[in-house]
Amino acid sequence: MKGLVRGERSRRVLEAVILEYIKGGVPVGSRAIAKRHGLRVSPATIRNVMADLEELGLLYQPHTSAGRVPTELGLRVYIDAILKIQQLSIADREQIRRSYRGGVSRVEGLLQETSKVLSSFSKQAGVVLTPRLSHTVLKRIEFVWLRTSMVMTILVSQAGIVHNTVFEIKEDISQEELDKYGRYLNDMLQDLTLNEVKARLLEEMKKEKVLFDSLLSKALELSQKALQENIENSELYIGGRTNLLDNPEFADVEQMRRIFNAFEEKSKIIDLLDKSMSARGVNIFIGSESELLDMESVSFVTSPYASGDEVLGTLGVIGPTRMDYSRIIPLVDYTAKLLSKMLEDTF
Amino acid sequence: MKGLVRGERSRRVLEAVILEYIKGGVPVGSRAIAKRHGLRVSPATIRNVMADLEELGLLYQPHTSAGRVPTELGLRVYIDAILKIQQLSIADREQIRRSYRGGVSRVEGLLQETSKVLSSFSKQAGVVLTPRLSHTVLKRIEFVWLRTSMVMTILVSQAGIVHNTVFEIKEDISQEELDKYGRYLNDMLQDLTLNEVKARLLEEMKKEKVLFDSLLSKALELSQKALQENIENSELYIGGRTNLLDNPEFADVEQMRRIFNAFEEKSKIIDLLDKSMSARGVNIFIGSESELLDMESVSFVTSPYASGDEVLGTLGVIGPTRMDYSRIIPLVDYTAKLLSKMLEDTF
DNA sequence: CTTGGCACTCGATAGGGGCGAGTGCTAAAA
DNA sequence: TTTTAGCACTCGCCCCTATCGAGTGCCAAG
Numbered sequence: 001m002k003g004l005v006r007g008e009r010s011r012r013v014l015e016a017v018i019l020e021y022i023k024g025g026v027p028v029g030s031r032a033i034a035k036r037h038g039l040r041v042s043p044a045t046i047r048n049v050m051a052d053l054e055e056l057g058l059l060y061q062p063h064t065s066a067g068r069v070p071t072e073l074g075l076r077v078y079i080d081a082i083l084k085i086q087q088l089s090i091a092d093r094e095q096i097r098r099s100y101r102g103g104v105s106r107v108e109g110l111l112q113e114t115s116k117v118l119s120s121f122s123k124q125a126g127v128v129l130t131p132r133l134s135h136t137v138l139k140r141i142e143f144v145w146l147r148t149s150m151v152m153t154i155l156v157s158q159a160g161i162v163h164n165t166v167f168e169i170k171e172d173i174s175q176e177e178l179d180k181y182g183r184y185l186n187d188m189l190q191d192l193t194l195n196e197v198k199a200r201l202l203e204e205m206k207k208e209k210v211l212f213d214s215l216l217s218k219a220l221e222l223s224q225k226a227l228q229e230n231i232e233n234s235e236l237y238i239g240g241r242t243n244l245l246d247n248p249e250f251a252d253v254e255q256m257r258r259i260f261n262a263f264e265e266k267s268k269i270i271d272l273l274d275k276s277m278s279a280r281g282v283n284i285f286i287g288s289e290s291e292l293l294d295m296e297s298v299s300f301v302t303s304p305y306a307s308g309d310e311v312l313g314t315l316g317v318i319g320p321t322r323m324d325y326s327r328i329i330p331l332v333d334y335t336a337k338l339l340s341k342m343l344e345d346t347f
Numbered sequence: 348m349k350g351l352v353r354g355e356r357s358r359r360v361l362e363a364v365i366l367e368y369i370k371g372g373v374p375v376g377s378r379a380i381a382k383r384h385g386l387r388v389s390p391a392t393i394r395n396v397m398a399d400l401e402e403l404g405l406l407y408q409p410h411t412s413a414g415r416v417p418t419e420l421g422l423r424v425y426i427d428a429i430l431k432i433q434q435l436s437i438a439d440r441e442q443i444r445r446s447y448r449g450g451v452s453r454v455e456g457l458l459q460e461t462s463k464v465l466s467s468f469s470k471q472a473g474v475v476l477t478p479r480l481s482h483t484v485l486k487r488i489e490f491v492w493l494r495t496s497m498v499m500t501i502l503v504s505q506a507g508i509v510h511n512t513v514f515e516i517k518e519d520i521s522q523e524e525l526d527k528y529g530r531y532l533n534d535m536l537q538d539l540t541l542n543e544v545k546a547r548l549l550e551e552m553k554k555e556k557v558l559f560d561s562l563l564s565k566a567l568e569l570s571q572k573a574l575q576e577n578i579e580n581s582e583l584y585i586g587g588r589t590n591l592l593d594n595p596e597f598a599d600v601e602q603m604r605r606i607f608n609a610f611e612e613k614s615k616i617i618d619l620l621d622k623s624m625s626a627r628g629v630n631i632f633i634g635s636e637s638e639l640l641d642m643e644s645v646s647f648v649t650s651p652y653a654s655g656d657e658v659l660g661t662l663g664v665i666g667p668t669r670m671d672y673s674r675i676i677p678l679v680d681y682t683a684k685l686l687s688k689m690l691e692d693t694f
Numbered sequence: 695c696t697t698g699g700c701a702c703t704c705g706a707t708a709g710g711g712g713c714g715a716g717t718g719c720t721a722a723a724a
Numbered sequence: 725t726t727t728t729a730g731c732a733c734t735c736g737c738c739c740c741t742a743t744c745g746a747g748t749g750c751c752a753a754g
Binding site: 106108139144147150152154156166239240242245253256261264346 | 452453455489491493494497499501507509511512514586587588589592598600603604607610611
């Protein structure tokens, strides 16, 4: 990939085109580049270089007499080989931390706040994927009697996420009895991940068939039911959708509709974020790379966040391919680390 | 209000203009009305009537040589005095009920699903306001030890809504102890509304000062903390935002941005829905009536929903003032009743 | 290899003309 | 008195054309 752009000058020109394009959003011409960016050559020379870059597929012209616009590949090369990722400035970091003042008293709130921080600092949309229950450690399970034969189960994960499910049971069970099951299960299942819990339950149920211990058996049955529903859910917080409306490339309504549909649908975005959960550090998807087909001009910058060793979820920024990567990449990186730290400190 | 439109014919014409306008979204002319709508008079006559209606402020002309468009007042008169609200068809009702199949296992899910149902049947945005905790009956309170000095409180309301708060306490308390407090409080507080609970706690704390029963005192202190944060929260589920993009009146981006900002902000919409919570039956806010200033061309159709006698929250449809009230009003009405029934049956 | 010059391309913008939907008014008909 | 037909008029919309200018590619000279 790095070999794609040979000369130092080519690289400078590519960078210049991209910077100008990110700033202005319109195709950039040779003159503009020759003037700014201190390349001490004439526009004509720039034009030659640009023609080369176009041949390589890094730039393209919307029409014959227009300036150049970077292609996805061009952006990719820029990000991988040219952009030097800087630290976020002290001032920015301070300001981000300040956004969290006022104390956040629920993980859900913390995550939601994070999506807002991401959006307001990037001027794009911010997203935060909540931990998938199946990978997190169970902290507590609780049964609540609602009405005859209806029981609610509440699961609390190590990270402080609370899930609940309501379901019907064949015969009524009193709250006292439910409490007993709860105590029993809490002793047995604490500090296992939900996937382990599931396995453990199956195991115990087998034994149980032999022992006919009805307390245990009922407890197992209950928790089994509760787990079925809860384990694969994952929520997505989205902040600053409206920021996207300010991007001139989405003035065309059709494009806009696609993105907002994806926001509403969520599942596609969740899938994408899920993928980047296993990667370490910041991940970037430019335009069609995300394979969210029909999302040509949208980029994602994502990073997983964790608590201790346990990777919990992913957060990121969604914006037009033409976004200020040099600022957003460090932003996402820092925010992920900060969130990780906050989760660690609290839970 | 009813007196505003005297003649039977005036009324018919107003109705005709509104129906045509709702259908087409463009100013409607005298010819169109004379042709359809079986008023057996000439366009010229219609024009005279229209001129009268315009003088009354029920219609207006965007410009001299255009047709007429209903004003907010015109819509108001139409809804209050002309529109006969019909029942939703059996087929529609059946289909709505069917949308809820597949079992909904959490109230949150049920409410969210309802916002989707509202949006997909209205082709507009659907909203559902979750019960405000302060008015609902407490079903259960639970404390979970997270780490040294950090405790999570989980509140379950009668209606099956689960809230949680995390807070720091001065000295560490073991899970066993927390359980004890929980049991104690559950006995004491069950079946009071959270407002009553709050009052009760204060009362007990006074006694407590005298008795120096440290179990009770700590329990009270804990729950006090938990309540502070939780009691006034109210969430808003919004479904089908993108439906609004299809309305030609929002082709202009500025208008769109305002609405989506309100969706993001939420608090304004929550306030509005809150207001209509005390009203009985369907409530309609046309354009500026909502006093969500800068929301001129947006209407709300809302209705409270309940479980038993207890009014829990509000749901509704948000769309352009030009929406099909004759369909949406019964839709909102039916959905509110259906949701009420489902909540009642489950919790 | 670089540069200035130059012809050329093509989108964006503005102006002008015609079209047609719809009006208000008037005078005749009911 | 009310309704209707007729008619002149208004004005947004659409299409066409002309103009403008940013930016290009190419060529020949440095």
